[in-house]
Every structure is written in structure tokens, then in C-alpha cells.
Amino acid sequence: MMKRFENKVALITGSSQGIGAACARRLASEGCRIILNGHTLDDRGNALIAEIADLGSEAVFLEADLSRADQAIGLVERSIQAFGGLDILINNAGIEKHADFWEVSEEDYDAVMNTNLKGVFFAIQSFVKYCRQKDLPGVVINMSSVHEEIAFPHFAAYCASKGGLKMLTRNLASELAPLSIRINNVAPGAISTPINQELMSDKEQLGRVLKNIPMGRMGTSDEVAGVVAFLASEDSAYITGSTYYIDGGLTYHYQEQ
Numbered sequence: 001m002m003k004r005f006e007n008k009v010a011l012i013t014g015s016s017q018g019i020g021a022a023c024a025r026r027l028a029s030e031g032c033r034i035i036l037n038g039h040t041l042d043d044r045g046n047a048l049i050a051e052i053a054d055l056g057s058e059a060v061f062l063e064a065d066l067s068r069a070d071q072a073i074g075l076v077e078r079s080i081q082a083f084g085g086l087d088i089l090i091n092n093a094g095i096e097k098h099a100d101f102w103e104v105s106e107e108d109y110d111a112v113m114n115t116n117l118k119g120v121f122f123a124i125q126s127f128v129k130y131c132r133q134k135d136l137p138g139v140v141i142n143m144s145s146v147h148e149e150i151a152f153p154h155f156a157a158y159c160a161s162k163g164g165l166k167m168l169t170r171n172l173a174s175e176l177a178p179l180s181i182r183i184n185n186v187a188p189g190a191i192s193t194p195i196n197q198e199l200m201s202d203k204e205q206l207g208r209v210l211k212n213i214p215m216g217r218m219g220t221s222d223e224v225a226g227v228v229a230f231l232a233s234e235d236s237a238y239i240t241g242s243t244y245y246i247d248g249g250l251t252y253h254y255q256e257q
């Protein structure tokens, strides 16, 4: 059987670890060539490049700070050069900062909004310019969160950024469909990744979180990567402007005891 991503190239931002790295492995295992990205290439990036070679594909790592529009745009341009084209853009890089609303500094607000929303906005813009210029179709997947929809007290900037991402995807789905560019969000709940390190090492807090999840466990990066691969593939050819929740039932869960 033909691999789903044979002759395709994907850029996955923030892919040194966690969900981004899992997406890289998953797409590579189905034949995709991968542009990995992070602030700096370190041992994790090098290990992933080697793993992808073992999977029979190819990867390069491009450094960029995605809180800056110029670097987000430059990353897409360098990605196109790396393998001579770009088919799939996965905006995975994201950060969150915990603080009471009344304590949030402008610096932290900017860091969260710029990485989670502004960088994504301009990366997509750069990709769309390329698709238009070459008259090529494209696929965009944004790593959103269940918090594009539900509240997360003490993470106001994070929720604002993911709420913005929800609306950006809805809007671009309409505007870009005539160009044959599809765009969707995935919305992970509590996944065991580095962003949740603190939570996972605090047994009491973890217990409270698990009580909110009908499946009674956290998700894995591979479970997110499977949905991302579906949305990146032709299996989802008629899907655009949607959000896929990957949350063990968390989002619409309510119980009184």
C-alpha cells in the first residue's frame, strides 16, 4: 500500500519534544519528509533526525523563535528551500504561563500571545503566499487546546490565544478554501508532555485533573499525532474549519459528585 505522505514535506514547529516530536515520527513513518523546528537544535533534535532516518525518511532541523513574525515567515521560506517545496504546515509550538489574572505581566502576555497566535498567523500567511504563487494546494493544522473553548482559570493569556486560534482557523477555512488550502485545529486536553511536567509531578493536583476526565487518564502524544496525521492526509479531504478534541471526554464533562 502506498504510504499516505509519500513525496510530501511537512514543517512541524516546536518539534524537539512532546506532541510535535510525536507528529514528526508519525508522519515520517508514513513517508513524509520533515522539517523539525525549535529555538535551538540540541540532543533531542539530533536524536529525532536519526530516528526519522531509521524510519526510512529524512529530516532537517531549522532554528527559529516563533514569537517573532519575521522569524516565523523566514522559517516557512527556509523550509520551502530545504526540500524544494512544502505541503503541510503544522503549527505546534506553544507556551503557557500560570498566574493569577491580576499578576500577569505585559512581558508574559506578549510571550504567550506572540508565540501561540502571532507567530502562527504569519507562518500561515507565508505558507499561503507560497501556495498561491505556485498554484499548489496546502494543508494547515494548528495545535490548539480544549481551552480554545473551555475556561482555564489562571491561564487568561493562554485561553485568549487559543480562543483567537479557534476564530483564525474558522475565518481562514472560508477564505482559503477557494485556493484548495484546508485548515483545522486539534484540541488536546491533558496530555503527558513536557508542558504538563509540573502537573504530573504533583499527585494531588493530578488526581483532581483525572477526576475531570471521563476516561480517567491523561492522553499520549501518539494519540494526538494519529489525529494530526488524519487531518494532514487526503483521508480528511472534505474537512476544513473544524476543531478535533482529543481529550478523553474532558470538554463536555460535568458531574456533581
Ligand code: BGC
Pocket (backbone or CB within 6 Å): 096, 144, 145, 146, 147, 152, 188, 189, 190, 191, 195, 196, 199
Ligand atoms: C494545557 C495543559 C492542561 C490541559 C487540560 C492544555 O491546553 O496545555 O496544561 O493540562 O490543557 O486542561
